[in-house]
Amino acid sequence: AQTVTQSQPEMSVQEAETVTLSCTYDTSENNYYLFWYKQPPSRQMILVIRQEAYKQQNATENRFSVNFQKAAKSFSLKISDSQLGDTAMYFCAFMKPPNFGNEKLTFGTGTRLTIIP
Amino acid sequence: EAGVVQSPRYKIIEKKQPVAFWCNPISGHNTLYWYLQNLGQGPELLIRYENEEAVDDSQLPKDRFSAERLKGVDSTLKIQPAELGDSAVYLCASSIQGGEQFFGPGTRLTVL
Numbered sequence: 371a372q373t374v375t376q377s378q379p380e381m382s383v384q385e386a387e388t389v390t391l392s393c394t395y396d397t398s399e400n401n402y403y404l405f406w407y408k409q410p411p412s413r414q415m416i417l418v419i420r421q422e423a424y425k426q427q428n429a430t431e432n433r434f435s436v437n438f439q440k441a442a443k444s445f446s447l448k449i450s451d452s453q454l455g456d457t458a459m460y461f462c463a464f465m466k467p468p469n470f471g472n473e474k475l476t477f478g479t480g481t482r483l484t485i486i487p
Numbered sequence: 488e489a490g491v492v493q494s495p496r497y498k499i500i501e502k503k504q505p506v507a508f509w510c511n512p513i514s515g516h517n518t519l520y521w522y523l524q525n526l527g528q529g530p531e532l533l534i535r536y537e538n539e540e541a542v543d544d545s546q547l548p549k550d551r552f553s554a555e556r557l558k559g560v561d562s563t564l565k566i567q568p569a570e571l572g573d574s575a576v577y578l579c580a581s582s583i584q585g586g587e588q589f590f591g592p593g594t595r596l597t598v599l
Binding site: 417461468473477 | 586
């Protein structure tokens with residue numbers, strides 16, 4: 371079974387600064403997908419960024435980028451130029467490739483990020 | 488395009504009472520998921536539907552939980568009877584098979 375670990379329960383950073391959230395995972399699979407989701411107080415989970423394990427290039431989405439280290443099973447999220455709207459819970463998640471029976475997200479316990487004005 | 492719709496947003500009941508949650512997925516999404524999110528935890532899958540067929544319900548406590556997805560569109564998750572430990576957020580998500588999962592706002596259940 372896959373496990374996802376987020377070792378930072380809470381983090382805070384000043385507005386406009388850069389912050390990195392950590393995530394490690396454990397799997398015996400060679401191909402899989404990794405995700406970062408954002409959950410604001412409204413509770414709606416929003417996909418931030420996605421990484422496919424067979425791709426060596428780290429994914430980027432505007433101010434969000436990842437550092438994917440497959441051998442170390444590490445998948446950190448970097449938020450640059452942080453904004454007040456980035457305040458939320460952030461969840462790291464793992465999924466096997468989408469075949470019949472595999473489409474289940476396994477989530478970590480989350481990191482509560484607060485952006486300080 | 489409308490997102491995943493869930494109702495109610497909040498529900499407070501006494502233990503041993505029944506409760507039901509409703510989910511309307513994004514139009515055209517054939518896969519529907521119900522997740523349970525306990526306080527301070529990440530969501531955990533309860534059940535996944537492909538169209539009207541439940542293809543993964545291994546984590547659904549079948550003694551008190553049931554779900555249905557009639558006509559492969561809307562879905563209802565039911566708990567009968569509810570226990571104190573069922574207090575949590577129940578999230579619904581949908582996707583086109585193999586694609587990104589889009590989540591609804593969830594239903595926060597409080598069992599007294």
